[in-house]
Every structure is written in C-alpha cells, then in structure tokens.
Amino acid sequence: MDQPRHVPVLLDRVLELFAPALHGKPAIVVDTTLGMGGHSDALLSAHPELTLIGLDRDPQAIEMAGKRLARHGDRVHLVNVTYDHIDEAVEDLGFSKVDGVLMDLGVSSLQLDEEERGFAYSKDAPLDMRMSKGTGMTAADVLNTYGHGDLARILSTYGEERFAGKIASAVLREREKEPFTNSGRLVELLYAVVPAASRRTGGHPAKRTFQALRIEVNGELESLRLALPAALGVLGIGGRIVVESYQSLEDRMVKQALAELAKSKTPPGLPVELPGHGPEVKLLTKGAELANEQEIEDNPRAAPVRLRAAERIGAPR
Ligand SMILES: C[S@@+](CC[C@H](N)C(=O)[O-])C[C@H]1O[C@@H](n2cnc3c(N)ncnc32)[C@H](O)[C@@H]1O
Secondary structure (H helix, E strand, O other): OOOOOHHOOOOOHHHHHHHHHHOOOOOOEEEEOOOOOHHHHHHHHHHOEEEEEEEEEOOOHHHHHHHHHHHHHHHHEEEEEOHHHHHHHHOOOOOEEEEEEEOOOOOHHHHHOOOOHHOOOOOOOOOOOOOOOOOOOHHHHHHHHHOOOHHHHHHHHOOOOHHHHHEEEEHHHHHOOOOOOHHHHHHHHHHOOOOOOHHHOOOOOOOHHHHHHHHOOOOOHHHHHHHHHHHHHEEEEEEEEEEOOOOHHHHHHHHHHHHHHHHOOOOOOOOOOOOOOOOOOOOOOOEEEEHHHHHHHOHHHOOEEEEEEEEOOOOOO
C-alpha cells in the first residue's frame, strides 16, 4: 500500500476535472510529470479505454513508474524527456491531439527521499539537486561559481528569500575557505545568517534557499515557460489541462498562460465574435484551488498546492 507521503496531490479533484474529457472513449492523456505514476495509475484505472503518455526528466521515475503501470499493458507509453518536449513526444508516438494534459510540478517524494540527490535540507548529502540525473550543473556548482549578484537574484526571485543579499555574501565568504560540497555546511550557514525571529513565520531557514537552488539547477521556470504553450498546443477541442503548482512564480506563469487564451481577441465593441478570434480555452477553476485541511493532514506535500484547470473550446488562433 502507498505510504501517506506518496499520495498523489488532489487526486480526486484531478480525476473529477478530467472525467468529462475522457469518459467512454479511447482518449489520450499526457502526464507530463509522471513521478511515481500515482495520478497516471488512477487515471488508467478509472478509464479502461485510456492511452497514457507519461513524461519525466528523471530516468529513475520512468523506471519505477514503468513497473507500477505495467499492469495496464500497451495503454502506457513512457518517455524520458523534459515536458517542454511534449509536442515531439506526442508526435513521435504517432498521435496528434490529446484529450488531457496533467502537470504536477516540482520534485517527487521519491527524489526528496533519496538522500544522495541532495534535495532535502534535513539530511547532510552532496549538493546535487539535478532531476535529470547526471546532466548539467549541480547546486554545489551554483554556490561555488556564481557571482554575488546572480546568487542574490536567484535566492530572491526563485526562493522569495528576504535575506538573499546577506546569504550571497556569506556564501562568497565561506567558499573562499573551501568550496561547498554538502548540504550540511550550507544549512549551518543559513542558520547563522537568517535571523531566528524570521523562522517563526518563514519556516526552516534553509527552505527558500534550497527551493531557489533547485529551480536554478533544473531550469524549472524556463522549462515551464516553454512547456505551457506546447502543452496547450497538443490539446484537442474539448481536451482539458490540469496544472498543480507549488510555488508562486510557477502558479503565476500558469495563471497568465491560461488567462491569455481565455480572452477573446475580437476588438471590443464589435457585436459578434470575429471568426478565429474567440477564446481558445474556458477556465474550469475559479482562481487557484487549494488543498483542504484533511488533504494536507493526509499528505503534507499538498499544503502549498495551487491547482488550475482549463478546457480547450476553440482551435489555436
Ligand atoms: C511532483 S512529481 C509528480 C508526482 C506524480 N504526479 C505522482 O502521482 O506520482 C514531479 C515529477 O516531475 C518531474 N519533472 C520536474 N520537472 C520536469 C520537467 N521539466 N520535465 C519533465 N519532468 C519533470 C520530476 O522529475 C518528478 O518526477
């Protein structure tokens, strides 16, 4: 049985939002963030005719979810790519439009639990944080090579860290003595720099810095910026997109991308919609939906979630 920490976030709501687009037909869904395959498994079980395309940048996620989803046989296709390649992945499998796209952003419990990958500040581990194992810069590389300005910028922008400048100065000072390799030393530095008083409201002093490093190392916002139009582009009429974000920059990007397509492009004042100028999508959520207390109790990872969903109602303009 699943441990509580592996419960897919807002699973019932996700199933409910997709149901009208998938019910009673051989539909296709792309789960762009397969992770441990929790959402995918539930979707495949709920819709016996469904074909699922699962994407993940983490080869380990592909392998583990592959085993979990094996019982669904040839209804499952898994591809080890970043989600901004959604259109190519769909096309390479011989499909054109799909009926659903799910994006459950961020890191998986699997990644957080694997100490040696360095995502968790609660354990002393190498400062790695790469989701696509073994490729690109590590968190240690960022700490040891970025200038003060860039370091402060990522901490402030991606971590919304109030003490970004002070932390960047301390990192530059400390790395002169010895380069950073492990998370323990960084956590110690953050305990020293982030004032104790701010912990009562801001949580663990390492939380925001670790988030910022993870976003930078994995180019998460750039990947999402490219992925949203690509995902909306493969969604057929009547198809639905559901996105779960866990921090405000991601949620803002999702909100703006959906709001833009939900607007009519017919010049104001015209009595009728000009052909090809109507809204492309209808929003299915009013603002962002949050997890309720029970869901957060069952699954603490649900606490920061912001869920938004939309249905494609018109062809791409
Ligand atoms: C929150 S987990 C998904 C959990 C999944 N919904 C479940 O039920 O098990 C997010 C997953 O997205 C993957 N991921 C993050 N950024 C990605 C990207 N740019 N492209 C593809 N996968 C990505 C991570 O490797 C991780 O496995």
